[in-house]
Structure formats: structure tokens, C-alpha cells
Amino acid sequence: MTRPQVEPWVPADDRGLAYGDGLFETILVRDGEPLLWPQHMARLGRGCQRLGIPMPAAAELDGLPAQAGPGLKVLKLILTRGSGGRGYFAPPIAKPRLLWQAFDFAPQPQHWESGVRVRHCRLQLSIQPLLAGLKHLNRLENVLARSEWDDPDVAEGVLCDTQGHLVEATCMNLFWQRRGCLETPRLDGSGVAGTLRAVLMERLEINEVTMGPEVLAEAEAVWLGNSVQGLWPVVRLDDADGSRQLNWTLGPVHRTLQGKAHELLGYPATFAR
Amino acid sequence: MTRPQVEPWVPADDRGLAYGDGLFETILVRDGEPLLWPQHMARLGRGCQRLGIPMPAAAELDGLPAQAGPGLKVLKLILTRGSGGRGYFAPPIAKPRLLWQAFDFAPQPQHWESGVRVRHCRLQLSIQPLLAGLKHLNRLENVLARSEWDDPDVAEGVLCDTQGHLVEATCMNLFWQRRGCLETPRLDGSGVAGTLRAVLMERLEINEVTMGPEVLAEAEAVWLGNSVQGLWPVVRLDDADGSRQLNWTLGPVHRTLQGKAHELLGYPATFAR
Incomplete structure (x- = not known):
């Protein structure tokens, strides 16, 4: 921007x-x-x-x-x-x-194509059901979470709430596929219910779940996305100290959901690999 | 104002x-x-x-x-x-x-003299240790809590956090005396650490406690206060529907703490009763 x-x-x-x-x-x-x-x-x-x-x-x-x-x-x-x-x-x-x-605005095609490295944030999002899902102006938690790293190789930070459940990234929603099923965190206590998330949930079977970050170890593919940047496959997840915790190899599973998201945004829907 | x-x-x-x-x-x-x-x-x-x-x-x-x-x-x-x-x-x-x-600014002497009626709020404050105590600009919870009543006879609303512990009122700190000891909620997860609270804690023995609202039934006196309004004795506490839950008769205990607070603010330190 x-x-x-x-x-x-x-x-x-x-x-x-x-x-x-x-x-x-x-x-x-x-x-x-x-x-x-x-x-x-x-x-x-x-x-x-x-x-x-x-x-x-x-x-x-x-x-x-x-x-x-x-x-x-x-x-x-x-x-x-x-x-x-x-x-x-x-x-x-x-x-x-x-x-x-x-x-x-210029999107980041390298993130679409090669995927991104992300890390866990230390900050835990507070739980307020009356505000959960809204894109309101009280965003200090996002600012503090985003201040946890300045390594340009790390594209985003993954956030859990104070009960230890996965919520989102600092400015993107989180999706993964596990045992062939798409899942995304339920946003009834924290987080912003993204519009790309909403339209994907209208069109595809995506289960809202309440789960800790250990579920990501079972995921065949993980993505972050929003309605501005499109969908980024996650290829590496670091802990809050920056040490590698998990990684994924880009494959057809990644490209399928990415294609469906990008069609909605007018972004490229197919990639070389 | x-x-x-x-x-x-x-x-x-x-x-x-x-x-x-x-x-x-x-x-x-x-x-x-x-x-x-x-x-x-x-x-x-x-x-x-x-x-x-x-x-x-x-x-x-x-x-x-x-x-x-x-x-x-x-x-x-x-x-x-x-x-x-x-x-x-x-x-x-x-x-x-x-x-x-x-x-x-004009303070409200009738609240000093006769005490105030307050009510419990339904909203529970979220818990975020990184922001607790600060007077930051993310105050939507206070706005929502304050919107729970518009009865001008109700001066303030008492707030608990999502774990059910007492925190504060919408724009004031909460104090009570129980078994002869002054207590105030610990503010390590939510709430604003008021400056009147800070100076009273420097000068008096006031214990910070983590307790649910049931403790107020054991209190000999309850007050709300901040550095602008001074200290208001609480004479009636309603539930979130507006029904009377507890009440207190104004007495010397109320006036003692009030006098000490008001000396700090240049407000009247003695009252008729």
C-alpha cells in the first residue's frame, strides 16, 4: 500500500x-x-x-x-x-x-507461489464474545502481536487465545486440511471473521473447530488468507523464538483451495507447482 | 463537563x-x-x-x-x-x-454526601495481562458496559472479568472494607489502575485481592472512586436486571476513607453524617 x-x-x-x-x-x-x-x-x-x-x-x-x-x-x-x-x-x-x-495496492505473488514462513506469537488473544468476529477499532492486541518479530522472512504470526485455542493470524484467517477435511478456528470468543473466510465457508465445507495449535502437526496443508492478500500456503511454522517447528511441502492440496479463493478475488488461480 | x-x-x-x-x-x-x-x-x-x-x-x-x-x-x-x-x-x-x-468540570456533591446506587453489568471484561492496568484507547468494553443502563438514578456499573472476578466499575475503581481491612481488586488481567487508587494504596494498607462479587455481601462499606469525581460511597447494589441485591447505611467508616481521598483532590473531606 x-x-x-x-x-x-x-x-x-x-x-x-x-x-x-x-x-x-x-x-x-x-x-x-x-x-x-x-x-x-x-x-x-x-x-x-x-x-x-x-x-x-x-x-x-x-x-x-x-x-x-x-x-x-x-x-x-x-x-x-x-x-x-x-x-x-x-x-x-x-x-x-x-x-x-x-x-x-500490489499483492505479493511470491507468497502465493512459494508459500510463507510464519511463527507462533506469544501474545494470547483475550476472550470477549460480545466483540468476537467484528472488525472493530480496538486492535491493540494485533499491534502488540505484530511487534513480536521484524524478520522480513516471517510473513505472519499465528495467535491463540488465553485458553490456548487457535484463532487467527495477526491480519489473516487461518485454514488447514486434516484427514481430507478443511477446518478453521471458531471465532466466538476472539478474532476477526474475515470476508474471504465467509465466502469460502459459504461455498465449501469448512468446519469451525476449537483446537489448540498441536492440531497443525496433523494438517496436510495450512493456509493464511484475507480478502486483500488472497491465500498464502504456509510452508514453515516457527515457535515464538523463531525455531522451526513444522513444515509442509507445497502440493496440489494447497493449490486447490488457493485456486478457489483466488477466483473470488480475480487473482491467479493456477500455479506452476 | x-x-x-x-x-x-x-x-x-x-x-x-x-x-x-x-x-x-x-x-x-x-x-x-x-x-x-x-x-x-x-x-x-x-x-x-x-x-x-x-x-x-x-x-x-x-x-x-x-x-x-x-x-x-x-x-x-x-x-x-x-x-x-x-x-x-x-x-x-x-x-x-x-x-x-x-x-x-463540576463534581457531583450529592454522590459524595448521599452515596450512589450502582448495578452489576452483564458484560464480563476480557483478560489481557499485557494491557491490564493501562489507560489505553481500546475501550469498547467500557462503552458496551456503560450502555447496559440509562436510568439516571444508577451512577455506575460494577464489572467482573470472564473468570467471574471483580475488576472495577465502568470508569471508576472499586474499594471495600471487610473485617476492618480495605480491599480492592487486583488488576493484573483487566481494568484500569486509577491514579486515586494508586495514591491511596501508597498511603494506606489496601489489599489487592482476586475475588468474585459475593465478597461484597461481607463488606462493611463499598466505594467507587477516581481522580476526577473523588470517592462515592455505594449505598445500594442492584443485579444486572436492576433489582436490589445489597445495601449499606452510610457511616463513619465511609467518611474516613472518603476524607483521605478528598484531601488529595481538594474536595470536601467532612460530611454531615
Whole structure:
């Protein structure tokens, strides 16, 4: 992502800044056409309902992707509850603030083709069922988890919750195949329910499970994915110290799910190996 | 609190807005003199250290309270990590953004004198030891908890964590006396370590405990307090449906701790009963 094309400002009393009282979406847009738009709007709507923030009119939202301009972009929407209220007490009638920025975007084809090395994070995600699955603005845990490494060869970090169950990566969802079945962590206590995850779960049989990281040792294939980057096969998993713990050889199993995900995003669906 | 005297703005790419990646302090200021300033700066410093945000120079911070102007004010500081970085990955050299606003403030003497009615909240605070105690910008749980009631006769809500242990109120710390000893919840998993709590713990023997709400039935006195409002005796505790669960009669025990807290804040230290 490079420089934003729009730089809106918010007042310091905006509740999104003061309390993280709001939601966001990051949407892949190709020549003004958003990918997985219904899924993004559905998640935003669920977040609005859960937080009691009025959802902006569809007409207002639907016009934004076209304004991102030509080429491959990431459109970032931020919806806050706006200003007002008394401390944490929200104003009875909120006037939400909708911000958007569009960034040039280039995906990482080497991650698609060769897979990625990832590591376990030490941080354990806290469990809050009232916020689980939402893409809300309280993301300090993700920031802290992402600060655990700066080795550019490590593409992502895998996170468990405080009960030791697998949840996600710092900005991607986690999938694996075990005994021929696709599985992904259940997100009823922590994590962000990704839109790529949602659409894959609509189209394929993917079981939501509550399991510790030891399950990955039984996996034939592991992937990380989101609606912007596509699907990255995991070829190596390190522990939180950076020592190799598990590895996988890229094969047809990896390519099958990757192809299905990439068709949805307009990314390459077949690879040399 | 009424209208702010300063209305700064932040760009939409500020990480405080994007992720709640920052800290805040709300400081009582009387005629330009801040109350509990060392405790506020100590907590801000701990937060900076934990999040890896450079602490602003003391000279910059120390000059702010005087700018709040004459009278009784609340000075709100927000310190964000600033803009930049790649997604959750923080910029290696952060340029933090320091904002401040000053609000006219009037405390609530009726709460000091007659005590308050509070209720249990349904929301259980999530457990994240890496963030516990800090006054960071990820406060959606407080917002959701505060949204559980709008009865103006209910002054605060008492919160437990997901393990069922008492933590705090939505914007105040919790204290009680039991068998002649002062106690307050340990804040190693959730909650904000208040500055009034900190200074009271420096001066008095107050035990930090990990206990469920049933302990309150054994309490001779219960209080809520923070560095802005002072100390409120609790005279009635309702369950999450609003039905009375416990009550206390105001007495000398209440007034003793209240007097010590209020001396620190320049609030009235003696009451008629």
C-alpha cells in the first residue's frame, strides 16, 4: 500500500479515537469494482448492530469503491460513532462519522507461489464474545502481536487465545486440511471473521473447530488468507523464538483451495507447482 | 463537563483512530494546578513503555495543566503512536501525536454526601495481562458496559472479568472494607489502575485481592472512586436486571476513607453524617 488519495481528519473528541468506538473494513477494489462487497457490508452491518451504531445508507457506501480510481486499490472505510455522549456513555442518537481512504495496492505473488514462513506469537488473544468476529477499532492486541518479530522472512504470526485455542493470524484467517477435511478456528470468543473466510465457508465445507495449535502437526496443508492478500500456503511454522517447528511441502492440496479463493478475488488461480 | 476549549484534529491514518494504538489520561486541574500529576505521568509512562511509544518530554507535558485556564477543569490528554507503519506493524521510529483538551468540570456533591446506587453489568471484561492496568484507547468494553443502563438514578456499573472476578466499575475503581481491612481488586488481567487508587494504596494498607462479587455481601462499606469525581460511597447494589441485591447505611467508616481521598483532590473531606 502506498500513499492515500484522500486524507480526511477527525476531531479529537471523535469516539473512534477516544475509545476505538467504531468499525473498519479494508476492501480490495479493481478498477473501481469492489471484491466481496456483500460480505464486507454484511460484516459492517453486524458490527453496527452489535455496537448500536446506525449503518450508513447503502447508497452512500455503494458509491465509494468507484471513487478509489483505476487500478488495484485497497479501500479503507472507518465508521465511528462520531462525537458526543458523556464519557463512555454513548449519545442516544449517534451521528456516525464515515471516513474512507484509497491506497494503491500490489499483492505479493511470491507468497502465493512459494508459500510463507510464519511463527507462533506469544501474545494470547483475550476472550470477549460480545466483540468476537467484528472488525472493530480496538486492535491493540494485533499491534502488540505484530511487534513480536521484524524478520522480513516471517510473513505472519499465528495467535491463540488465553485458553490456548487457535484463532487467527495477526491480519489473516487461518485454514488447514486434516484427514481430507478443511477446518478453521471458531471465532466466538476472539478474532476477526474475515470476508474471504465467509465466502469460502459459504461455498465449501469448512468446519469451525476449537483446537489448540498441536492440531497443525496433523494438517496436510495450512493456509493464511484475507480478502486483500488472497491465500498464502504456509510452508514453515516457527515457535515464538523463531525455531522451526513444522513444515509442509507445497502440493496440489494447497493449490486447490488457493485456486478457489483466488477466483473470488480475480487473482491467479493456477500455479506452476 | 461542558464544551472543550481546544478542538484539535487528527488525520484518519492516525494509529490512535485506526487501532486504538495509544493512551489517554483525564486529569483534574484546579486553577491551572493538576491533582495527582505524578501518578498520571507514571501511568502514562508505564503505558508508553508497554506499547513502545516514546514518552513526550516532561517539559512538554508539564506545561499543559496551566493552559487549562482558571477554575475547575478536566484536562484530557491523548497520546497516539502517530501515523505510519504497515498495517498493524508499527513504524520503527514512531512520531507520537499528543492532543489535549480542557473541559469545565463540576463534581457531583450529592454522590459524595448521599452515596450512589450502582448495578452489576452483564458484560464480563476480557483478560489481557499485557494491557491490564493501562489507560489505553481500546475501550469498547467500557462503552458496551456503560450502555447496559440509562436510568439516571444508577451512577455506575460494577464489572467482573470472564473468570467471574471483580475488576472495577465502568470508569471508576472499586474499594471495600471487610473485617476492618480495605480491599480492592487486583488488576493484573483487566481494568484500569486509577491514579486515586494508586495514591491511596501508597498511603494506606489496601489489599489487592482476586475475588468474585459475593465478597461484597461481607463488606462493611463499598466505594467507587477516581481522580476526577473523588470517592462515592455505594449505598445500594442492584443485579444486572436492576433489582436490589445489597445495601449499606452510610457511616463513619465511609467518611474516613472518603476524607483521605478528598484531601488529595481538594474536595470536601467532612460530611454531615
